[in-house]
Amino acid sequence: MKNCHQNIHFNSNWQNELANAYTDPLVLLHYLQLHEKHLPYRIAKSADFPMRVPQSYADRMEKGNPYDPLLLQTLPLISEQLEVEGYVADPVGDLEAIVSPGMLHKYHNRVLLISTGACAIHCRYCFRRNFPYSDSILTRSHWEDYNDHLKSHPEINEVILSGGDPLVLSDTRLQAIYNNLDNFKQIKIIRIHTRVPVVLPKRVDSHFLKAIKQSHKQFVLVLHCNHANEINHQVVDAISSLRDHNIILLNQSVLLKGINDSVEALAELSEKLTFAGVLPYYLHMLDPVQGAAHFAVSEHRAKDIMTTLRSKISGYMLPRLVREIAGKSSKIPV
Numbered sequence: 001m002k003n004c005h006q007n008i009h010f011n012s013n014w015q016n017e018l019a020n021a022y023t024d025p026l027v028l029l030h031y032l033q034l035h036e037k038h039l040p041y042r043i044a045k046s047a048d049f050p051m052r053v054p055q056s057y058a059d060r061m062e063k064g065n066p067y068d069p070l071l072l073q074t075l076p077l078i079s080e081q082l083e084v085e086g087y088v089a090d091p092v093g094d095l096e097a098i099v100s101p102g103m104l105h106k107y108h109n110r111v112l113l114i115s116t117g118a119c120a121i122h123c124r125y126c127f128r129r130n131f132p133y134s135d136s137i138l139t140r141s142h143w144e145d146y147n148d149h150l151k152s153h154p155e156i157n158e159v160i161l162s163g164g165d166p167l168v169l170s171d172t173r174l175q176a177i178y179n180n181l182d183n184f185k186q187i188k189i190i191r192i193h194t195r196v197p198v199v200l201p202k203r204v205d206s207h208f209l210k211a212i213k214q215s216h217k218q219f220v221l222v223l224h225c226n227h228a229n230e231i232n233h234q235v236v237d238a239i240s241s242l243r244d245h246n247i248i249l250l251n252q253s254v255l256l257k258g259i260n261d262s263v264e265a266l267a268e269l270s271e272k273l274t275f276a277g278v279l280p281y282y283l284h285m286l287d288p289v290q291g292a293a294h295f296a297v298s299e300h301r302a303k304d305i306m307t308t309l310r311s312k313i314s315g316y317m318l319p320r321l322v323r324e325i326a327g328k329s330s331k332i333p334v
């Protein structure tokens with residue numbers, strides 16, 4: 001079955017697959033041979049933060065399983081509409097950290113660029129699900145401002161491309177960002193935070209890699225993978241072509257109730273990532289963003305899981321359990 005799907009999509013490019021992503025929960029459920037009336041939860045048929053699932057990601061979901069960990073990351077539920085105390089629109093203080101539109105400077109030596117508001121997938125637990133992208137995205141008209149910020153802060157040696165997901169930008173746009181940074185000697189590292197090589201691996205194509213090869217900077221790519229089932233052989237291939245280009249590969253995950261909140265799930269994820277050439281970097285506590293409370297894992301349970309995990313896998317496979325607290329000078333170890 002799997003192989004036959006791969007063949008169907010083999011000829012379409014990544015933009016096509018993105019344009020044809022599932023946006024209607026009922027259509028995705030139908031594809032997965034699930035019936036709305038038999039589900040153990042209630043889905044939201046329309047949501048402010050709509051569903052978005054590329055076909056290649058849907059192909060990795062188990063048919064007939066309403067608890068599939070990939071499905072649960074992407075399916076809009078009625079429970080998102082609950083108002084829960086402490087769950088807010090901007091849980092990590094992003095808005096206070098904006099130094100010019102699209103540029104966040106929270107930590108000493110690194111700035112983060114909101115390069116786009118778009119993503120290849122919509123993750124229901126996303127801490128930027130309510131981010132006011134329309135007035136806070138990096139645009140060409142603000143390049144002067146952000147170059148000025150770099151010039152007046154010589155301590156900045158790393159620029160992080162985030163979003164949204166920077167890999168939904170065209171290669172031309174990415175190349176323009178790299179070219180601009182090549183003018184800055186102080187910048188040693190371009191870091192890309194992206195979920196795309198995991199959810200839409202065909203995006204890692206020769207054009208994308210060529211732009212990186214032409215830049216003079218060291219690239220670090222931080223993937224975002226939450227479950228071992230997300231890693232199929234196309235993802236492994238994408239990772240290996242990134243490695244062939246001397247890109248340092250790390251992974252960050254979010255600890256999510258019902259998805260990866262067990263020692264077994266996290267051990268399998270760490271092993272699979274490491275065998276593919278990606279080192280686990282962070283395991284984030286859920287940011288208390290409005291609409292995501294049903295994914296929360298308590299700190300007590302998170303620590304218990306980590307203690308057992310530490311005894312089961314090699315030290316270098318263990319991600320750092322952290323939480324982000326608005327106003328702090330780094331992510332905070334739990």
Ligand SMILES: *Cc1c(COP(=O)(O)O)cnc(C)c1O
Nearest residue numbers: 104105106107110111112160331
């Ligand atoms: C998380 C984050 C970073 C990166 O922090 P690291 O600990 O270096 O991974 C940088 N800038 C902002 C605004 C962030 O939220």
Ligand code: SF4
Nearest residue numbers: 119122123126164195
């Ligand atoms: S890909 Fe990243 S930014 Fe986009 S919805 Fe998912 S977690 Fe949020």
